[in-house]
Amino acid sequence: MRTLITAAALSLMSCASWADPLPSWADTETKTAIISFVERVTDPASPDYVTPADRIATFDNDGTLWAEQPVYFQLIYALDRLKEKADADPSVLTSDTLKAAAEGDLETVAAGGTEALLEVLAVSHSGMSIEAFQDDVRAWLETARHPKTDMRYDEMVYQPMLELLSYLRDQQFQTWITSGGGVHFIRAFAEAAYNIPPEQVIGSSGPTEYADGDVMKLPGIDFVDDKEGKPVGIDSRIGKRPIFAGGNSDGDFAMLEYTTAGDGPRFGLLVHHTDAEREFAYDREGHIGVLNRGLDEGPDRGWVIVDMANDWTQVWPE
Numbered sequence: 001m002r003t004l005i006t007a008a009a010l011s012l013m014s015c016a017s018w019a020d021p022l023p024s025w026a027d028t029e030t031k032t033a034i035i036s037f038v039e040r041v042t043d044p045a046s047p048d049y050v051t052p053a054d055r056i057a058t059f060d061n062d063g064t065l066w067a068e069q070p071v072y073f074q075l076i077y078a079l080d081r082l083k084e085k086a087d088a089d090p091s092v093l094t095s096d097t098l099k100a101a102a103e104g105d106l107e108t109v110a111a112g113g114t115e116a117l118l119e120v121l122a123v124s125h126s127g128m129s130i131e132a133f134q135d136d137v138r139a140w141l142e143t144a145r146h147p148k149t150d151m152r153y154d155e156m157v158y159q160p161m162l163e164l165l166s167y168l169r170d171q172q173f174q175t176w177i178t179s180g181g182g183v184h185f186i187r188a189f190a191e192a193a194y195n196i197p198p199e200q201v202i203g204s205s206g207p208t209e210y211a212d213g214d215v216m217k218l219p220g221i222d223f224v225d226d227k228e229g230k231p232v233g234i235d236s237r238i239g240k241r242p243i244f245a246g247g248n249s250d251g252d253f254a255m256l257e258y259t260t261a262g263d264g265p266r267f268g269l270l271v272h273h274t275d276a277e278r279e280f281a282y283d284r285e286g287h288i289g290v291l292n293r294g295l296d297e298g299p300d301r302g303w304v305i306v307d308m309a310n311d312w313t314q315v316w317p318e
Contacts, residue, residue: 021167024160024314031311033304034164037267041243042171048265050243052172057244058234058255059165061179061186061203063289064248064271065194067156069280070147071110071288074181075117077140079104082124092123110287118221121182122206129214134188141189151316154193159317161246161271165194173244178202178233180226180251184217202233226251231258243267249289256294256303268303270294275309 025031040048041055062068079101085092086102093099097116100108109116125133141154149156165175175196179186183203190196204225207218225233231254234242245252245259248271256268273282273289283291298305308315 021170022160022163024163024312026311026313028307028311030304030306034267034269037244037265038167038171041265050265054240054243055168055171055173056176056238056240056242057168057173057246058176058178058202058230058238058242058259059161059245060247060249060252060255061177061181062248063273064246064252065157065161065165065177066154067146067158067279068288069282071106072117072181073153073156074185075106075109075120076144076153077137077185078117078120078124079106079109080140080144081136082120085124095119098123113287117180118204118224121204122219122221125182125184126206126217126219129216130184130208131214133184133217137185137188154189156316157193158271158312159314160312162194162317164246165196168244169195174200176200176202176234176238176242178225178230178255180204180224180229182206183225202230202237204229228254230255234258245269246271247294248273249291250293253293256298257301260301260303266302268298268301269306270298270303271306272308274307275312275315277309278315279308281309 022031022034040046041050043049059065062072082098082101093102097109097112097119101120109120141152144153145151146153146156168175177186177190177196177200181203183201183205186203187198187201190198190201202225204221205223207220207222208215209218223229230252241262242259243265244267245256246269247256260266260268270291272291273280275281282289283295295305
């Protein structure tokens with residue numbers, strides 16, 4: 001009996017060792033590079049071995065873990081709520097950006113980039129407790145639908161990236177989100193969508209205050225977790241330099257640069273949106289997810305550029 005159990009156990013171990021950890025990734029150099037890196041840093045016999053405590057991976061959210069076109073999904077939520085506030089009190093529309101947002105002029109708002117988004121968020125997200133805000137976000141996600149796909153926004157997460165997150169966690173990595181989006185917005189769904197707990201989400205944040213048993217959201221912006229703010233947020237919240245970072249735009253450049261500038265084995269990954277048929281195709285032009293410097297400098301820095309059309313056999317979860 002002992003022999004049979006041992007043989008069965010060895011058979012299961014052998015099957016597990018051959019299981020594909022990234023089944024929605026095509027068998028390309030990109031997939032090979034990811035698996036090779038993970039195997040090197042998790043093998044105690046490898047000169048590149050990294051202890052589990054230092055296996056930190058950080059990921060942008062918009063355009064990296066879920067879609068971001070035609071505008072950031074949080075902005076669509078914010079526009080819905082801003083319209084409600086403006087209907088009740090038009091005096092909240094104190095700028096051209098806010099007036100355009102209340103009128104549903106996405107092109108004008110998108111042209112303002114992250115700054116315009118944050119201005120809309122500062123008005124639309126304030127005046128409620130964090131718990132009430134996150135309940136409202138989850139309720140919105142239940143009913144809101146994307147204008148092109150008619151999918152729930154939290155269904156438009158990338159299956160290959162879900163697999164990558166799971167693979168890294170199976171190999172004792174911590175997986176963090178570091179996003180220019182609002183920290184409380186992302187925390188409302190990150191655990192359900194990505195299996196990333198709220199305490200492992202870093203994002204832009206506004207002022208808050210404690211009052212009568214609740215933490216309340218106030219107007220304004222305290223910290224922008226985008227571009228050069230991402231390494232600052234990572235240092236403040238994690239206290240360690242990541243060894244793996246994933247993004248999709250030049251807003252993530254500083255995070256990848258910070259990650260790969262450290263000693264020892266490092267991995268930088270950029271998702272390049274090349275698939276107009278299954279998702280969206282964009283890079284150097286536009287107001288959302290612009291990718292210039294990453295394409296120009298990334299390869300020479302050793303970063304892996306994911307070609308969505310060729311490197312992913314599937315985009316959305318089934």
